Amino acid sequence: MNKELFEELKQSLREANQIKRGQLKPSRVFHVDAESAVVRVRGKLGLSQSKFASLLGISQDTLQNWEQGRREPTGPAKVLLKIASKHPRVLLEVA
Numbered sequence: 001m002n003k004e005l006f007e008e009l010k011q012s013l014r015e016a017n018q019i020k021r022g023q024l025k026p027s028r029v030f031h032v033d034a035e036s037a038v039v040r041v042r043g044k045l046g047l048s049q050s051k052f053a054s055l056l057g058i059s060q061d062t063l064q065n066w067e068q069g070r071r072e073p074t075g076p077a078k079v080l081l082k083i084a085s086k087h088p089r090v091l092l093e094v095a
Helices: 003-020 037-045 049-056 060-067 075-086 088-094
Strands: none
Touching: 037 049, 037 060, 037 075, 037 088, 049 060, 049 075, 075 088
8 A cells, every 4th residue: 555545544544533532523424314214214124325225226326315315216216215115025025
């Protein structure tokens, strides 16, 4: 590994520890709306974001935007999420 990159990684770890201890504010914070229908459906299925996104045929970025309230699912995705909410096993069976 390049020495410069290694030093950058070490600095990042130091900053992460300071943030954890409350000594430094994070540069950005992401909030997941636990009441989001998308989060609830994914929780019912017990899947990671990457696996759930793959199952729905969408990018992980799109899923994160839905879960964080920046975007709303539309069209076929919305219907698929309704099916997954009411019949989660069906979605897992077709995967």
